[in-house]
Amino acid sequence: MRHVIALDVGGTGMKAALVAADGTLLHEARRATGRDRGTEAVVASVLDFAADLRAYGADTYGEPAAAAGVAVPGLVDERAGVAVFSANLGWRDLPLRDLLSRRLDGTPVALGHDVRSGGLAEGRLGTGRGAERFLFVALGTGIAGAIGIEGRVEATELGHIVVRPGGAACGCGQHGCLETIASASGVARAFGAEAAECAAAVAAGDPRAVAVWDEVVAALADGLVTGITLLTPETLIVGGGLAEAGDTLFAPLRAAVEERLTFQKLPLIVPAALGDTAGCLGAGLLAWDLLSLEVTA
Structure with missing residues (x-):
């Protein structure tokens, strides 16, 4: 076979x-x-x-x-x-x-x-299927993204948008990058425990966790609005470990993004469908695409 x-x-x-x-x-x-x-x-x-x-x-x-x-x-x-x-x-x-x-x-x-590959899989096989323009954002140890436009997918460095000038130092050399606050590692630093524990504490109403989470959502919304303004996606797909928090993340995030928009059209904000298999599935698509190109040539 x-x-x-x-x-x-x-x-x-x-x-x-x-x-x-x-x-x-x-x-x-x-x-x-x-x-x-x-x-x-x-x-x-x-x-x-x-x-x-x-x-x-x-x-x-x-x-x-x-x-x-x-x-x-x-x-x-x-x-x-x-x-x-x-x-x-x-x-x-x-x-x-x-x-x-x-x-x-x-x-x-x-x-x-890896994130472009994940975006490719989400665009063809997952939540982005059928969307002419989508933005895929992976909230993992860091934050990265991919933009899909009419079947073509390119990586973006969304995590290095500066959302808090003068904030914490980032490995890229800047200060206040989105991923210093809203990545899983950023949440863990602020809360003093794993991001999943912070999300669970938020759901349980822990005041300290809620304060951390509110800043995470605010920073993430600021970064996403920049991405929406530049790229005008019709669908915004959020994946990675932090997205596993479900409505604890998505309910306040949708509201925070909407309240920040003025002239921009609010995209559909949805969780990724493929989970941690997206990158692997995308790698498979790259391989089949390569064979297709060889046949065409």
Whole structure:
């Protein structure tokens, strides 16, 4: 059976699948990145995982994967196939596409940005399906986004919009970036416990948690209004770990965004449909798209 490898590389773990042409997930697996052992160990883990997936596919489905799609965090030069920079994984200017293709015996490889890949999946398979313009925002350890316009999806650095000038220092070198406040790590710093614990405390009416959450929602609404003004999406899709708070997040967020808008049209603000599988599914779409381009060429 013809299939592709889909691999989503995160800061601490990797999610992978073998994906059929109709989008069926034939096989799923997860593995640690080995980040605690250094950059070389991370690269080795990625290459080994991909090779094991290829071997499994060949043994189980009678042929090796026709292509592979890999989504990685940080700065990515997708055309060159280079993972330019990732603070979490410690690499710089890593020719990951070529390394993977050689390890996979010449299998064609598509390299993509993790959030763009997640946005691609949400746009084609999830909540953004049918929307001409959507903004996908992932609220995880950091904050990143992707804009979808008539089927094309591009990554955005929404998390580095400055919403509180002179605020907390951000790893990007600025102060008061959106992700210093409204990411899961920002919530954890402010509350002194994991973001999920803060959300639960908010639902229980804890005053300290509510104060933290109110600032998170306010900062997030400020950042999203900037994104809405620049990109005019008809649908705004919010995913990532923080979105798992459900109505504890979405009810006040919708109200805060609406009250900040003046001339802008309020988009539909909805939770992502694909959860933490979006990046992996998007990587699979990148692989199938690559094969489609090769046939067209």
